[in-house]
Amino acid sequence: MKLDSGVYSILHRAEGVLSLREPPVPKEWDTTKRPHVALLQRHEDSVVRFFLSDPAEGDGELDACDLTVLPHDSVIEVRYSQTDYRYYKRREYDWTKVAEIRDPFITELDVYEYGSVPIRFTLDEDIPATARRTGDEDFSGEKH
Secondary structure, three states, X not given: OOXXXXXXXXXXXXXXXXXXXXXXXXXXXXXXXXXXXXXXXXXXXXXXXXXXXXXXXXXXXXXXXXXXXXXXXXXXXEEEEOOEEEEEEEOOOOEEEEEEEEOOOOOEEEEOOXXXXXXXXXXXXXXXXXXXXXXXXXXXXXXX
């Protein structure tokens, strides 16, 4: 799945839905689901994934690096399967879940901008990097 700088900006600004001491990361490697943990970084108009996990040799485990060393406001992608992605942002002492994808066609991203009701984005739409939600406008700036 490809993320652009607009989606990254939204993930980075989102307040999130719940805070956790540590993000729940997959522990077992599955060659079909191909789980991973990746640090997301903006690079020009795209987003680069730096993989923080690696399947262990021969024992079926997924080894992930120590996530506590990541800087404040880091955004990570945790992939559990081809249809289950979750995004977490590092706070000072914890992690906040800011978005998730649980869609078999990977077409919609649920972002927890403020509270527990997500804002749903269709991933084939262009989301401008400078968009902000105010009042009855969505991120595209259109009134509803």
